[in-house]
Amino acid sequence: THARGGAGPHAAGAGAPRVRVDFRPGTPDLSLFPRSAWSAAQRAVLARLPHPSLGYPDPRGLPELREALAALLTRRRGVVADPERLVVCSGVAQASTLLGFVLRARGHGAIGVEDPGSPEHGRLFSSTGLDTLWLPLDGEGLRPEPLAASGVRAVVVTPSHQFPSGISWSAERRAALLAWARAVDGHVLEDDYDGDFRYDRAPVGALQGLDPERVVYAGSVSKSLAPGLRLGWMLVPGELLAEVVERKRTMDLGNPVLDQAVLAEFVTRGAYDRQLRRCQRAYRERRDGLLAALAEHLPGTEVSGIAAGLHVIARVPGRYGPTERFLARAAAAGVVLRPLEEYGTARPGDGDVRLVIGYAHLAPSVVAAGIRAVAAAVGRG
Template sequence: MGRSRTNSGLAEDLLIELNREAGVPLHRQIEASIRAGIRAGRLRAGASLPPSRTLAAGLGVSRGVVVEAYQQLVAEGYLASRSGGYTQVAASMPPAADGAGSAASTAQPAARAPGFRVDFGYGRTDVSQFPRAAWLRSVRSVLTTTPNDRFAYLDGRGVPELHVALCDYLNRVRGTSSVPGNVVICSGYGQGIALLIQVLVRHGARRIALEDPSSNDDARVLAAAAGLDVVGIPAGPDGVQVDALHRADADAVVLTPSHQWPTGGVLSAAARAEVIGWAKDRGALVVEDDYDAEYRYDRSPVGAMQGLAPDQVVYCGTASKTLAPGLRLGWLVVPSHLVADVAAAKVLADRGSPVIDQLTFADFLTRGEFDRHLRRMRPVYRRRRDALLDALRAHLPDLQPAGIAAGQHVVAWLPPDLDEAAVVTAAARHGLGIHGLGPYRIAGTGPGGLIFGYAILGESAIAEGVALLAAAVQEVRGS
C-alpha cells in the first residue's frame, strides 16, 4: 500500500518552511504551504497528510496550530476529513482566486459580477467559506439518530431541538432572554417579517415605523402591501432618533439597533430604554432585526434589545449573513402573547420549515461548530474591511467611512461637492458596481453616501474597485 493510502507521512514531506520572524501567524504559513503544494500538483488528490500531532512535532509547533490550518483548508475545499481522523487532499479543487497562496490570505471569493469589473454590492456572504465538512457531519448525525416521529408534520414553530439550541446560543452570545417555547423557525428574515406584519394587521395595527434610511425591500414593501402606513424615523450616527419615534403615532417599529443598516450606528443604552418605554406606553411592538451582530472587529459586543424587554421586543435572527442565505433558515423569538398567532401564520404559509435542515442546524449549534465558524470568519472579513479602509485613505481621503466596527459593509459619506447619483452612474461606466444611499431613504433627503459591501471580495479586488471609484470621482469633478 502506497503512502497516498496512509496517513503516516513525515512532516518534511510537505516541504513546509516556517519563518517565525515574518509577523505572519504560523497556522497561516502552514495553510499557504499546503495550499501551494496542492495547486502545484505536488500533493495530488487523495494523498493523505500526516496526523496533526506528527506534523506539529516535525515543525516544532503546538498541535492546535496544525489543527487550525487543517480546518481552514477543509473549509476552503482543499482538504477532506475522513473517518478515523485521516486528512486527505480533496478529490476536486476550488478555483484559483486573487490572493491565494499568500501566507496572510485565505481562499478568496470571486471578485467580479456580470457587467462589472468589481461589484461592491451589499448584503452578500462569502458562501465559498461555508463549512461543508462540519455541516455534513451534522447531517449524518441527524439521519442516523433522529426518531421517526420528527419526520412527521410538526406545529408551526419548528423542531424542539432547534428551539433549545438557539436559546442556549442566543442567551449566551447575544444576551437575549429567550425560552424555547417562544421560538418560531422561519425561512429567513423575509418570511419572518412577513409573518409578523400579518399578525400586526390582524391585531389592528395601522402604522409601522422604519429607520430612515433602511432597506427598501422586506419590511418596507410588505408593510405597504398589507395596507399599513409606513413612516420613516431618521437614523443618525447613534442609530434611530427616538424623539421622532414619539411623534410617529406608530403601532410597531423595526430597528437594527446593534448595527444600523446601512449607516452602522449603534443605539445607545439610554435610547434603547427610551424605545422600550415608548413600546410599553403605547402597547406597541419593537421588531429587532439582528442581522449581522456576530461580526464585530473594533468594539465590545453589543447585546440584543430583546434581553431588556422580552414582552415588547421580537428578536429576528438568520443564518443568511453568518452561514449562507441559501439555507433559508431564520428564527423569531416572540413575546408569549403572540407565539400562537405567529406559529399559525407560519403553518398557513408553508406548513413549516424543512425538518432535516432544522435538526442539522441544531446539531451544528450544539457541537460548537457555529461558534468555530464565526471565529474563523471574523478575521477574514476584518482583513477585507481593513483593505477597503486602506484603499479609501489612499485614493479617496475626503470620503468619510462610517459603521466600520462591525458587519460586512461600510458606508462612506460623500463631500458636499459630489452628487451621489452622478458618482454611482460614473462608477458604472468605469466597470464598478456600487449603491448610493438615496434609494433607501424613506423621506428622500439626506447627505450623499455610498455603500461598500466587501464580504465576497478579495483584498486585490477591493483595491481595484476603490481605484475605479477614484477615477469615477475624478470624472464627476472634472465635468
C-alpha cells in the same frame, strides 16, 4: 418620497458595461460556506433521526433546534430565550411578515421603520396589509418626538448596528424606545441582521434582553452561513406567541425538518461558533483592506460604521462628485455602488458623495482593485 433600494440608473442592464466589482451590501462570502462540516452534520443526523421526526413538525420548529438556538442566542447576544417562545422561520423576511399579519389582524394599520433603513421592510409589510411610516434617525437612534407623533404602535429597528448608517443606538435611545412601547401598548421588531460580526468593540447586547415582553427578536444564518438555507428564528413575547404560531402553521406547516436537524447538530457540536470565528477573521481583513484602499486612492474620504457588520458608509469629498456623475463614471468602469440616499436619506446640501459599500463577499484583492478603478474613473477631483 425617496427611491428605496431600487435597481437605480446605474445597475447593469442591456448595453451596460460588464460588472467587474459589485459593492452593493447585503451578501456574505458564499465560498466560506463550511461544506465539509455541514456534510458531516447531515450524515450524523440522517443516521440517528427517528422516523417519527419526519412527520409534520411543530410549526415552531424542531425542539432540539429551538433549544440549541436558545442557548446560542442567550450566550452570544444576551437575549432572554425560552425555547418554547422561539419560532424557526425562513429568515428575517418571514419573521417580518408573520408579525405583520398578526399586527394587521389586531387592528394595526401601519408600522414604523427606520429612515434611512432597509427598503425591504416596506415591501414585506405591504404584503401583509400594513403601511410603513419612515421615522427619522440621528446619531443615537430613532428620534423620540417623531415616533411619539406618528401614531404607530409597532416599529422595526436595527439597534446593534443600524442598517445602513452603521450606528449603535445609545443606551438612552434604547430605554426611550422601550418606554414608548410600554406607553402605547406596542411592540418592537428587532432585526439583528449581522449581530455576530464585531471587530473593534465588544458585542452590543440585543435590545430584546431589556424587555422580552415588548420586543420580538429576529435573526438568521443568512450572513453567517448562507441566505439560500432560508433558516432564521424569532423570539416572540408571550401574548403574541399563539397568534404567530398559528399564522406560521397556516402559512407553510413549518420549516423542513432535515434542515433544522442539521443546523441543530451544527450548533451543538460547536461548528457554528467555529464558522463565526472564520468569517470574523475574513471580514475584518476585507474591511481593513477597504479602508486602506479608500485612504490611498480617494484621499479625504470619511468612513463610518466600521466597527461591525459587513458594510461601511463612505463620505467621499464633493470634489469627486457630484453623486450622479460619480456613480455613472464608476459604472462605466464596471464598478457598482449604492448611494446612501437610495435607503431613504435625502442628500445633504454639502455636495459630498455618500456611499453604502458592502465588502464581505469580495476578496481583498478585488476590493482594492474596485476602489482603484473608481478612483481612476472619477479622477482626483
